[in-house]
Amino acid sequence: MKHGKKYIDSAKLIDRAKLYDVDEALDICVKTGKSKFDETVEVHVKLGVDSRHADQQVRGAIVLPNGTGKNVRVLAICKGDAAKEAEAAGAEFVGAEDMIQKIQSENWMDFDILITTPDMMGLVGRLGKILGPRGLMPNPKAGTVTREIGKAIAEAKAGKIEYRLDKTNIIHCTIGKISFGKEKLEQNFDALLGAIVKAKPASSKGQYIKSCVVASTMGPGVRINPNKVGLGA
Numbered sequence: 001m002k003h004g005k006k007y008i009d010s011a012k013l014i015d016r017a018k019l020y021d022v023d024e025a026l027d028i029c030v031k032t033g034k035s036k037f038d039e040t041v042e043v044h045v046k047l048g049v050d051s052r053h054a055d056q057q058v059r060g061a062i063v064l065p066n067g068t069g070k071n072v073r074v075l076a077i078c079k080g081d082a083a084k085e086a087e088a089a090g091a092e093f094v095g096a097e098d099m100i101q102k103i104q105s106e107n108w109m110d111f112d113i114l115i116t117t118p119d120m121m122g123l124v125g126r127l128g129k130i131l132g133p134r135g136l137m138p139n140p141k142a143g144t145v146t147r148e149i150g151k152a153i154a155e156a157k158a159g160k161i162e163y164r165l166d167k168t169n170i171i172h173c174t175i176g177k178i179s180f181g182k183e184k185l186e187q188n189f190d191a192l193l194g195a196i197v198k199a200k201p202a203s204s205k206g207q208y209i210k211s212c213v214v215a216s217t218m219g220p221g222v223r224i225n226p227n228k229v230g231l232g233a
Contacts, residue, residue, distance in 0.1 A: 022190075022228070030178055035218050048205075062161060064176070077120050078120055092111065096123070113156050117147060210226075
């Protein structure tokens with residue numbers, strides 16, 4: 001793969017053989033965000049678990065202290081008082097059967113998160129094949145299936161993110177924008193990693209955090225030493 005001049009210049013700031021402390025890694029990450037747009041900063045964490053086993057799944061959600069810097073578009077599927085609550089909380093789209101039909105017939109996806117109430121999951125479940133592959137299927141563990149729909153919408157707007165293992169036992173999450181600066185990014189990083197550590201399955205043996213990398217949208221990855229942040233075996 002050929003990289004542009006900015007990427008090559010950024011890569012020169014990184015020692016590929018080194019595992020960095022968190023603050024140093026994020027400082028480098030901020031410096032490598034050289035695009036004209038405000039790049040997103042992502043964390044990629046490989047865990048020492050096997051996602052094929054139900055008792056080794058790692059999944060949850062957390063509200064980042066400084067948000068994500070992204071305007072989150074919320075679709076709320078609910079009825080009655082819950083629909084009124086969703087509208088009052090600032091959901092961009094509120095509906096029930098009409099919204100489900102819109103997604104099914106038009107493949108409409110102009111939202112970032114879908115939040116629903118337990119009584120609507122029978123209908124929402126029909127969208128599994130459409131929403132599942134996109135990571136948009138609501139789930140009680142992520143707080144997106146709830147009776148407190150107003151609170152869930154407010155949290156989503158405030159910067160709540162979901163973390164979960166992919167098939168390669170890696171968690172990929174956004175922790176903010178380059179414009180946040182090192183300190184706010186570090187606060188968000190600490191909150192996310194703290195949640196992942198607390199979610200460690202009882203059946204997990206050996207080193208839990210295998211590796212951790214941070215990177216801006218267009219920048220190279222910076223490897224973090226898990227032992228330096230108390231995340232080793």
